[in-house]
Amino acid sequence: MTRIRLLSTLTATALAWAGATDAHAADKWATIKGQVVFPADKPVPEKKEINVTADKEHCLSKGALVGDELIVNPKNKGVKNVWVYLKPAEGDTFAAGDIAPALAKTxxxxxxxxxxxxxxxxxxxxxxxxxxxxxxxxxxxxxxxxxxxxxxxxxxxxxxxxxxxxxxxxxxxxxxxxxxxxxxxxxxxxxxxxxxPYFALTDADGNFEIKDAPEGKFRIFYRHENGYHKGKDGAKGFPVDIAGPTLEMKPLEIVLPENK
Known part of the structure; x- marks a missing residue:
């Protein structure tokens, strides 16, 4: 009876420890939400009309074509098509334990x-x-x-x-x-x-969301096709301390070569 009780106690303790570990693991992931906007003190850039040189009848059938390298929402100055992503505080490769199980293999x-x-x-x-x-x-x-x-x-x-x-x-x-x-x-x-899996692309309002990001100290990057936010400094990323369940970041006024 003593041996059975001891085994039962050890089993219960192990299950409790495993449950605590699983609970801790479930709590280590966070959703990051934010917005990338054009600088408040600068006017929204004008869209430049494209010089159409081929298949004009079709290409211009729905109106003039305009450049879309830099798309800024005139209502809220949100910048579309900015890649936002994470990297570890040091190095470029995430440790296996920093990838949420649901995202490890998709x-x-x-x-x-x-x-x-x-x-x-x-x-x-x-x-x-x-x-x-x-x-x-x-x-x-x-x-x-x-x-x-x-x-x-x-x-x-x-x-x-x-x-x-x-x-x-x-x-x-x-x-x-x-x-x-x-x-x-x-x-x-x-x-x-x-x-x-820790990346996103900003939408028409400049909003982005990265789900199941690991808690802790990491770096966040803002990259547009015209360059990194703040150029060479932005290529190194910016420190971010991630804590769950949701990290609401302040709107980021992106600084690119075109709007310095």
Whole structure:
């Protein structure tokens, strides 16, 4: 009886310890929310009209095409298409314990890029290593896509209504992969590919959300296709102390080469 009681006590203690450990693990993840905005003391930049040199009838069928490298919401000055992501306080690789179990292994995502009216949609993409691309041409005129990354390159012409899916998956790399249309030279885009799940792309209001981020001290990066927030300093990231369940960050006034 004594031995049975001892085993029962040890088992109960072990279960209680395991439960406490699981509870602690469940509490170590946080959701980060924030907004990237254009500086309050600067006017919203004017959109520049694109000089359309090919397939004018179709390309201009819905009005003039304008540059969309820097998209600022005139209502709240939110900046669209800013990559926001995390890195450890030191180094570039997350420890296994800093990746939430639900995010450690996720199904690959297929990113569709279309070319409906002489512009890529979307033209700015954020992806995780292992994700794939699907390129479509839903327009009535031929298009082309020339894609270049560290592990994947192709130059594919797409007939009206055509599509193309590369066999290779995307691999993580430091700099954005690029794509462009040789037929319509003003068309271009970017893909940033991460080896971890802690990234986001700002929406039309400049808002972003990163879920299940690890608690603790890390670095946060704000990167636009025109450069890092605050240039070379921003390329190193900015310290952030993450605590859950939700970290509401103050709106960040992004400083880029175009708006210094």
């Amino acid at each position: 199904a690959a995502k297929e990113h569709m890029v279309d070319q409906p009216v002489c512009a890529f949609a979307p033209r700015i993409v954020v992806a995780r290593a292992g994700d794939t691309l699907l390129v479509k041409n839903s327009s009535p005129v031929p298009h082309n896509i020339k894609f270049s990354s560290d592990n994947l390159e192709f130059n594919q012409t797409l007939a009206a209504g055509g599509s193309f899916k590369p066999e290779k998956a995307l691999e993580a790399q430091k700099n954005p992969a690029t794509f462009a249309c040789n037929i319509h030279p003003w068309m271009n885009g970017r893909v940033v590919i991460f080896d971890h």
